[in-house]
Amino acid sequence: MLSIIGYLVSIITFPGVIVHEAAHQLFCRINKVAVLKVCYFQFQNPFGYLIHEKPDKAYKNVLIGIGPFFVNTIIGAIIALPGAIPVIEFETGNLLEYFLIWLGVSIAMHSFPSIGDAKNIWKSVWNKETGILLKIIATPIVGLIYLGAVGSILWLDLIYGIAVAMFVPNLLVMIFA
Template identity: 50%
Template sequence: MFFVPGIIVSVVTFPGVIIHELAHQIFCRLMRVPVYEVKYFQFSNPCGYVLHEATQDPLKTFLISTGPFLINTLIGMIILSPAAIDLIIFKDYSNPLNLLLGWIGFSALMHAFPSTGDAKVLVNNILKNKNVNVLVKLIVAPVIGLIYVGAIGSVVWLDAIYAAAIAMIIPNLFLLF
């Protein structure tokens, strides 16, 4: 394994950063939580962010924080699938559209994991909130743990491993049927 600074990875995979932040914004809108500022991409840390009104509703907090996992995974799979089928099954490397779709889809998948900032919001608004039911806390706590594992794991390319694994699902299902 080799180390590449996160900012460089984010610059190379900027479509995924944009989709990640758009997912946060979409869930804010769906949950009717006001958004104050959005930065889809910038050349500094953090590479993107969504500033929104704080909410004490555990469901809203959970969906806004974890929304990028769902959206980036779905969009990544949808965009990457045709390219992955052509590249993996038919070995067609000559179509530049496949390479473009592959890059965008893989970028989306690499940025599916919520950030540690998202985990901190879940900790503060759900785990530390005395008004939240213990059962809800028990359900959310492992998710927070997985977010931290994903963040720490990105140092050893866990985000790229996740993207590659998801990228292989559709072509392999295609082969099965």
């Protein structure tokens, strides 16, 4: 059951939910897996979801499951960059800069795959047809997804979103300044 705080956070950070589901859809298209149904955002749990056909290879399911981690992280950092640099340099930020930071944090904090993604990856990888190498690679990924879910209770997703939206631009300023 989703707490009231979790519900409000998902509402406030809705752009991240939308990008998360779009990332799943992008990885379905890249892997030529048909999308049967997609909901980018709704005001109930789950806030977004994607249903796709069963991929012909287990590695495709892994890529579809972890796709949002890469897409949300990259897009969150890119969107926050123009807003975060003036704030990092202690200049007075304007409304647009703070909006870009909120948008970047919102998107980046929804980078972590869901428990449903972890279960889907686990189910597709642990069968007779899947090779040992993919099992070795996917097992820690599933473990990390579960750790991320537990960590979200301690606001790990928000901490990650802030780190992506503020640390990456700060790092770029230090490197190129």
